Amino acid sequence: MMKLEGMAAFVAVADAGSISEAARRLGLAKSVVSERVAELERLLGASLMQRTTRKLTLTVEGELFLHRARRIIRETAEAQAEITERRGSLGGPLRLAGPTGFGMLHLGRMLNGFLALHPAIELSLDLDDRFIDPAAEGYDAVIRHGPVQDTRLIAKRLATSRRLLVAAPCYLDRHGIPASLEELRQASAILYSNRAADWRFRSDEGETVLRPRARLRVNSGIVMRDAALAGLGIALLPTFFTHEHLASGALRQVEVGAEAESAELHVAYVRNRTASAKVAALTDWLRAEIGTPAYWDR
Structure with missing residues (x-):
């Protein structure tokens, strides 16, 4: 047998x-x-x-x-x-994927608390900045920063993700502070290479799309943040990457009279599978840990 x-x-x-x-x-x-x-x-x-x-x-x-x-x-x-869950406890394997930078800075810590609360769960976590397909790759759920457009997936929102233009004081001292979208076009930009390099803004005049000159393109938000800290240029980043550096003054927000397009954090899982009690419990746990508004925006 x-x-x-x-x-x-x-x-x-x-x-x-x-x-x-x-x-x-x-x-x-x-x-x-x-x-x-x-x-x-x-x-x-x-x-x-x-x-x-x-x-x-x-x-x-x-x-x-x-x-x-x-x-x-x-x-x-x-x-x-399923048998374990029917007995009133959560256990067994849970396979999860999430973005690298958010995972390193926030998700790992939050999962530590979740696992301490549910010691019978066996978690496998993969961090990757590409858009992972949970249906094809066998994940119970994925954490995704950005839109979930795949109709095969059900997405549960965790938090709204604000994005701000940031730069180091040394860069702004050397090159000046852009005060408008037109001035921002001339700035040295640190761009995320995994998506379109457009910067999108909303103001009273409507929506504006900028395609700034790239000083650096990289597929890591943490490397983008560190490049901004080094004074290489202006980066458009989620506040979960920059909140501590903005608070300390190591980075400064660049305000140009328009608000950058926001994004959202989701837990997503395959539509034709019933969400397990583990995924539901994880979603509730992450929402409570992040809070409303998210703790990095308070």
Whole structure:
């Protein structure tokens, strides 16, 4: 009879790309993982992997079986979690993804408290600034900063995210303080490269889109903030990146008579899956931790 532990070992090796790395992630000896995969192959009567001294690749049979094995393991974990939840407690695996900068500065700390409250939950957290597809990549939920336009997803708002133009005093002393959108066009801009480089503003005259001259393009909000602190230019950043530096005076807000377009933080999950009690509890916890208004905007 096929064992779940064999399928779990196979999936871990496929994800990790090597038996030794899979063993490290599973907390098992390399020989144990290797034997579990070998036993699975014997039961199936097929080779699932091609092993060489330099790399490990899946066979055609391995690629086919991997999809099924992932689904079986996920559904088993969900069934175990459902039983636990019916008993009045939260437990089992919870796979979550979120943006890197927000995760490092805020999300990690908030999750520590959530896990202390629910010690039976086994959390896997991946931080990545790209827009992760929870349906395709097997996440229970994702934290997303920005619009959720995928109709396959249900999004629960956590907080509104204000964005401000910021610069270091040394930059403003050297180059002057832009007082209007027209003057802002001439500034050295620090831009986020994962999205369109437009800066969007609202004022009494309507909406304005600026495409400033880029001094730096980078796909990290933290690196953008640090570049602004170093005096390289003006950055348009969420206040959850800059609130402490604005309070200390290390950064100053640049006011140009118009308000920058805001964004929102969401928890999103796949529409055709019922939101688990763990995801609902996590959403409530994050909303309470962030507060209204968000603690970084108070």
